[in-house]
Amino acid sequence: xxxxxxxxxVWASRKVAPLGGQKLLLVAGDGGRLVVAADVLDARRxxxxxxxxGSGARNVLSPGSDNRDELxxxxxxxxxxxxxxxxxxxxx
Numbered sequence: 001x002x003x004x005x006x007x008x009x010v011w012a013s014r015k016v017a018p019l020g021g022q023k024l025l026l027v028a029g030d031g032g033r034l035v036v037a038a039d040v041l042d043a044r045r046x047x048x049x050x051x052x053x054g055s056g057a058r059n060v061l062s063p064g065s066d067n068r069d070e071l072x073x074x075x076x077x078x079x080x081x082x083x084x085x086x087x088x089x090x091x092x
Contacts, residue, residue, distance in 0.1 A: 001056070002035065040075070047079050047080070052074070
């Protein structure tokens with residue numbers, strides 16, 4: 001998993017069928033790492049999020065064991081609303 005902040009949306013004029021209708025967001029993580037992640041939680045620009053990878057990302061889009069054909073490697077699995085006092089916030 002990766003903690004990051006949504007910095008924009010990825011627009012495409014054409015997508016493969018499994019990605020049709022799927023919102024894709026650009027997320028900036030620690031150290032300047034950028035990732036494109038599928039979003040089903042309606043995250044917005046500026047939101048702090050948690051991105052899941054691989055089978056975790058597939059389970060965000062299609063929970064259960066029958067998701068091996070899901071076309072997704074990164075998905076937003078959590079929109080962070082707040083943090084515990086004393087936790088470092090690397091994005092401030």
